[in-house]
Amino acid sequence: SDAQVSVDLTNCDREPIHKLGRVQSYGALLAVSSDWIVQHASENLEGILGVHWDDALGRPLSELIVSDGFDRIRRNLRIIENPEGVLRLFGVALQANGRAFDVSVHGSGQHMILEFEPKFDKTCRDVLAEVYPQIALLRRDRDLPEMAQGAARGLQQLSGFDSVMVYQFQSDGAGKVVAEERADGRSQYHGLMFPASDIPAQARALYKRSLLRLISDVNDPGSPILPETGLDGQLIDLSLAVTRAVSPIHIEYLRNMGVQASMSVSIIKDGELWGLFACHHHSPRYIDYEQRTAIEMFAHMFSYELSRFEDGLRKRAEADASRLQTMLMGHMADGRPMSESLLAVSKEIKSVISHDGLVLFENDAFHATGHGFSEEEFRLLGRFLDRSIGSSVFHTDELGKLHPPARDYENRVAGMLAIPISKRPRDYLVLTRGPQKDTVSWAGDPAKPATMGPNGVRLTPRKSFDVWRQTVTGKSLPWKPVESHAAERLRTILLEVFLKVTDAANLERK
Ligand code: BLA
Known part of the structure; x- marks a missing residue:
């Protein structure tokens, strides 16, 4: 029954965190x-609903709570007809003394799960009323770091946690703290990277379905659900349960970090887990379900603002591409060859897709501007491109990994974006980027996400989060989605231009 015993770093991803x-x-x-x-029933039922867990088993719910409360639950049940649906009810009277509870109801396998949290503080802040004004503030921010910082500040005020971070997943599952807002005004983790294993795959998958979790006290022993297993011998699937106790490995991680309470809220963009708000507190902290729901809405609206912001970028790139098209057409209409026209607009291309060097390879002729490939280097690369990229835009921020000869000039060309520009193979417009100058700073050595536990039985998460610098070589800044989108656009334009030119040439020949 002690699921965690067999879990160590090598199979962290397999801990059944939804069935603890x-x-x-x-x-x-x-x-x-x-x-x-x-x-x-959970063992703590008596302390919360006033009925011993053992007395509750086998009895109808209507005998355990007052009929007003029961009716309110029943009237709203259609919400959970959707398999991922969760019914939330706030301030429901469930006992004869009028005591109010927040209630969460959802389906799990053969069961309906009901969770009850007593409402402690009637005078608590109305977080919901603050969500819209906080979101309105975000609209004024102009770039992503500013938006993230604004959101962290907003959430810090809404939640009252000591520290709120915006944690953004990278393509390999590692994550970076892109904003940090702390009550003490310091900066502790801002800019640091954390390895993918800090939030294992099954947890990331779960956080797409269930958007907020509160770990209110790392020293809370929690309460077991009894009987432990059903007739099928299975533990209950608690994926969508808001009171779910979390993985003991993660509790250890939080202790190692010096954190007593943690709340994280998923940031979903275009259906994917883009990142998390990670909130920490130095002492136990409980926020009721109604307030947590308002905070979840805030995260939802932030996700929406992110998409809106990126749509704006895309529209701008679209407009830039149209301008580029007009300019190119103008040059070609003057009867100049494609290569000359393209090089003439290279500055405009640069303003749409930033790069250090540009190569146009057309009809076996090499033309270049900026700081990039030599002709010899390019001809060798061309053979690799012909073999591997097909007819759509291709980019990499680590060329040496795919094309080993590039290791020799990675100080000049580390990243490459290639645009096939004609119907026939071998014609390309290639943009290059030099290596990223920085080092990447990790919170602790990413190669050692865990160390041996006190009794040697299992591994524990690493104990040090001190900055650990990794020098990155041969890697450029990544090509952003808007840039590859603009490159696609440019490819279509060039194909069109190219077709027009060959048509014109054919006409002349006739
Ligand atoms: C879960 N790990 C998490 C969560 C976060 C992090 C935010 C979500 C739960 C929560 O809200 O606290 C990690 N927290 C971070 C990071 C920062 C932060 C990176 O504040 C940076 C600022 N963790 C390990 C190792 C294992 C591991 C080695 O480091 C496994 C062997 C496991 N982390 C782990 C598990 C969960 C988790 C299993 C899921 C917890 C749960 O939801 O039950």
Whole structure:
């Protein structure tokens, strides 16, 4: 039953974090059958609903809570007809004394799961009222780092956590703290990278379905759900449960970081997990479900603002590409050859897709501007391109990895974006980028995400988050999605131009 014993660093991804059989102490959980008979209850039920867990088993829910509360749940059930649907009810009276609870209801396998959190503070801030004004502030920010910082500040004010970070996933699953807002005004993790294993794959997958988790106290032993398994011998799937107790390995990680409470909220963009808001507190911290829901909405709206912002960039790139097209057409209409025309607009290309060097390879002729390939280097690369990239735009920020000869000149050309520009193979417009100058700073040595635990039985997450610098060689800044989009656009334009030119040439010949 002790699922974590067999989990170590090598199989971290396989810890069944959705089936750990426990809730956190701030809520009680019931699993009922389709006819409302209680089949499992968390051990802390008595402290929260006033009924001993063992007395609750086998009884209908309507006998455990007052009928007003029961009716309110039943009236809203259609929300959970959707398999991922979660019904949220706030301030529901469930006991004769009028005591209010926030309630979450969802389906899990054969069960309906109900979770109850007592409402402690009637005078608490109305977080929902603050969400819109905070989002309105974000609209004024002009670039991504500014938006992220604004969002971290907004969430820090909404949540009252000591520190709020915006953690952005990279393409390889590692993550970077792109904004940090702390009550003490310091900067602790801003700019640092964390390895992918800090948030294993199954956790990232879960965080796409369930958008917010609160770990209110790393020293909370939690409360087991009893009986532990159902008739099928399985633990209950708690993927969507808001009181789900979290992985003990992660609890250890938070302790190593010196954190007592943690809340993270998913940032989903275009259906993918773009990043997380990671919130830390130096002491235990509980925020009720109603406030957490408002915070979830804030994250949702931030995700929307992100998409809107990127749409804006794309539109601008689109307009730039149209301008480029007009200029190119103008040059060609003056009867200049394609190569000359292209080189004439290279500055404009640069303003759409930043680069250090440009090569036009057309009809076996090499033309270049800027700081990039020599002809010899390019001819060798050309053979690689002919073999491998087909007819669409191709880019890499680490050319040496795909084309080993490029290791020899990686101080000049580390990244490359190639645009095939004619119907026949071998004609390309290629943009290059020099190597990134920086080092990448990791929080701790990324090659050692864990160390041996105290008793040697299992590994524990690393203990040091001190900055660990890694020098990056042979890697350029990545090509952004808007840039590859603009490159696609440029490819279409060049194809069109090219066709027009060959048509004209054919006409002349006739
Ligand atoms: C979960 N790891 C998490 C979560 C975060 C991080 C945010 C989500 C849970 C939460 O809200 O706390 C990691 N937190 C970070 C990072 C920063 C931060 C990178 O604040 C940077 C600022 N973790 C390890 C290793 C393992 C591991 C070695 O370091 C496994 C062997 C596991 N992390 C792990 C697991 C979870 C997790 C299993 C899921 C916890 C759960 O939801 O049950």
